[in-house]
Amino acid sequence: MKCSLTTIVTAVLLIQHANGNRIPPFISNWWQQPLNAAMPVKTPKLQHQDLPTAEDALFGGIATFAHLPYEMCWQPDSKFDIAFVGAPFDTSTSYRPGARFGPSAIREGSRRTILSGGYNVPLDVNPFTDWAKIVDCGDLKLTPFDNERAIKGIQLGYQSLLYQSPFNEKAKFPRLITLGGDHTITLPILRSIHSVYGPVSVIHFDSHLDTWSPYYTEHDHNLNHGTYFYYASKEGLIKKGESIHAGIRSPIADINDYKNDDEVGFTRIDARDIDDIGTDGIIKKIRKTVGNNYVYLSLDIDVLDPAFSPGTGTPETGGWTTRELRRILRGLDGLKIVGADLVEVSPPYDTNGQITALAAADAIFEILGIMVKTPVV
Numbered sequence: 001m002k003c004s005l006t007t008i009v010t011a012v013l014l015i016q017h018a019n020g021n022r023i024p025p026f027i028s029n030w031w032q033q034p035l036n037a038a039m040p041v042k043t044p045k046l047q048h049q050d051l052p053t054a055e056d057a058l059f060g061g062i063a064t065f066a067h068l069p070y071e072m073c074w075q076p077d078s079k080f081d082i083a084f085v086g087a088p089f090d091t092s093t094s095y096r097p098g099a100r101f102g103p104s105a106i107r108e109g110s111r112r113t114i115l116s117g118g119y120n121v122p123l124d125v126n127p128f129t130d131w132a133k134i135v136d137c138g139d140l141k142l143t144p145f146d147n148e149r150a151i152k153g154i155q156l157g158y159q160s161l162l163y164q165s166p167f168n169e170k171a172k173f174p175r176l177i178t179l180g181g182d183h184t185i186t187l188p189i190l191r192s193i194h195s196v197y198g199p200v201s202v203i204h205f206d207s208h209l210d211t212w213s214p215y216y217t218e219h220d221h222n223l224n225h226g227t228y229f230y231y232a233s234k235e236g237l238i239k240k241g242e243s244i245h246a247g248i249r250s251p252i253a254d255i256n257d258y259k260n261d262d263e264v265g266f267t268r269i270d271a272r273d274i275d276d277i278g279t280d281g282i283i284k285k286i287r288k289t290v291g292n293n294y295v296y297l298s299l300d301i302d303v304l305d306p307a308f309s310p311g312t313g314t315p316e317t318g319g320w321t322t323r324e325l326r327r328i329l330r331g332l333d334g335l336k337i338v339g340a341d342l343v344e345v346s347p348p349y350d351t352n353g354q355i356t357a358l359a360a361a362d363a364i365f366e367i368l369g370i371m372v373k374t375p376v377v
Helices: 005-018 099-109 147-162 183-197 228-234 256-264 271-290 322-330 355-373
Strands: 082-087 134-139 175-180 201-205 243-248 266-270 294-300 336-343
Touching: 082 099, 082 147, 082 355, 099 175, 099 336, 099 355, 147 175, 147 183, 175 183, 175 355, 183 228, 183 294, 183 336, 201 228, 201 271, 228 256, 243 271, 256 266, 266 271, 271 322, 294 355, 322 355, 336 355
Parallel strands: 082 134, 082 175, 175 336, 201 243, 201 294, 243 266, 294 336
Antiparallel strands: none
């Protein structure tokens, strides 16, 4: 029987520990040390929230967004300024399911976000070392067997976090970034947002309208990821005429779908408009539409072309590139964003290189930077 030196040393250390002998700290974690180290190596750390460095957990650790601290946010003494929360719900999809695994995939795609530095050069901010305490709350507990119960669960879970006391005095309420999940989750979130801010302007990045009438007959209705904005408008949750879609390009039944969209209260930017007015024109139209209102930002990853986000439930060709989307998001700097979600990431359809998850994580990085730069009071 052959034993390696590593096996022998490990066995000796375990015996020493079992006999009550103290193992020197440097020896007890010897496998973490450089091979040529004679003394323990201390890596300088960021002086905010005990954030990790590249030597700490590039590949390992609990999978929170960007290796942020995990917080048990539903405890009464929990305080934070911005929090990530997952909504693993996808039982209202109309085509390809799998977005219930979206929160995990997005967190995986964000592993390098802090460890590569965390400083957003175009926005001139490092959201992780600025004023805000940012945490990851984990996922809402949702049943996949009862949609009505799950929707209520999202609203109750989200609203309870929204009413927590913020960590800093720069904001009156904490703000949440939700990782979906199919797009139906936006309705219970808007219901929660309404309880604090009243009607808000919505910036909706998507290839689809999601304002379709849910009624098949006079007495039949259907809440799903293509009808939730219809309900949101009828319930008075959004500012009609001051909300906007961006990236629209999906087929529609006929022109009445656009007429219905007008009645629901949205202005539209088609994906092809970028060819004529560019990213700057799109940014100007969005900002003009929402003005100085409180804004909720909802981003369906299928706003991107499937070349950049194949891992989604209802892909549509002819979409924007990842670079174009990030440029447009950065152009929203200064808006009063009270919350955001990124939805419809379906990892079963992603590549083995995680193209969709990476795109989602980087889009969230841009949104987070804007939210940190502009506290909402």
